[in-house]
Amino acid sequence: MKKKERQAILSKIIQEHLVHTQEELQGYLHEYGLKTTQATLSRDLRELKITKMRDEYGKSRYLKLSTETTGDAQARLFSALKTVTKSIDIVEFLVIIHTSPSYGNFLAAALDDLRNTPPTDILGTIAGHDTVVAFCQSATQAQTVAGFLSDHLRLQ
Template sequence: MKKVERQQLIRKIIAKSQIERQDDLVAALKGKNVYATQATISRDIKELQLVKVPANDGGYRYALPAQGEIDNQTRLSTELSNNMISLKRQEQFLSIIMHPGNGPVMASLIRQLEIDGVFSVIGDDAGVLIVCRSIDAAINVEKMFWNLMN
């Protein structure tokens, strides 16, 4: 199962069940024939921005954030517009220079979007290197990024 599908299932489980711990979520997924490690679920919880809220029994349970999920493409557009210093392409590589501290967020957003043609994304404090599967894919991704900024 793809990450996007697993995370959609997690949203449904969280909405319908009292999930108190990561182990409970692993078990709930297993009950639906989806096998994931606790480490994978931990990353999903972080990416989904799940929060713990008081449960009816006095404990705490996972819930979706109150403001709702922000569309990752909108977040990417905002990050590009507000924090990108430069975007360059050479062959099948794209280099994005960001204001310091914004590289990891940008790399994470690009990974979450699972953009067609992107092979790998590497981010550091102020930069992101995107390795595309072909030169044409790199051109398409570059155009997409410029369009998101306009």
């Protein structure tokens, strides 16, 4: 099987199953009739930008956050929002984003990649375990940023 086909199957498995270990992943691949070495699997995961992160229960699992436009910071942000965001609140010039546990820093990094880029024109972020605070220049800008983020969010 060609590399592209193998990687397409790998992406499908990650999207459809909660996979916690490479051994589990190899088991799913085996169900598709694929046998891979650990080195090949690791390389495929790296090329597909599939990472291991903690879920809301604190258990590590594989997750692909960026799909078609891996180089696009805005697409990464939208993917991250849809994957980990629980809610968005506004307090004066602050946008408070509540995430699944362990994802605060991850989402803050995605927001920071778009710092000073309208309409996500934020001054900076501070992240905790499950919360991101984005600082805006004004309450009006906070409303704009929160609205922009909410427009691209599908709460699960």
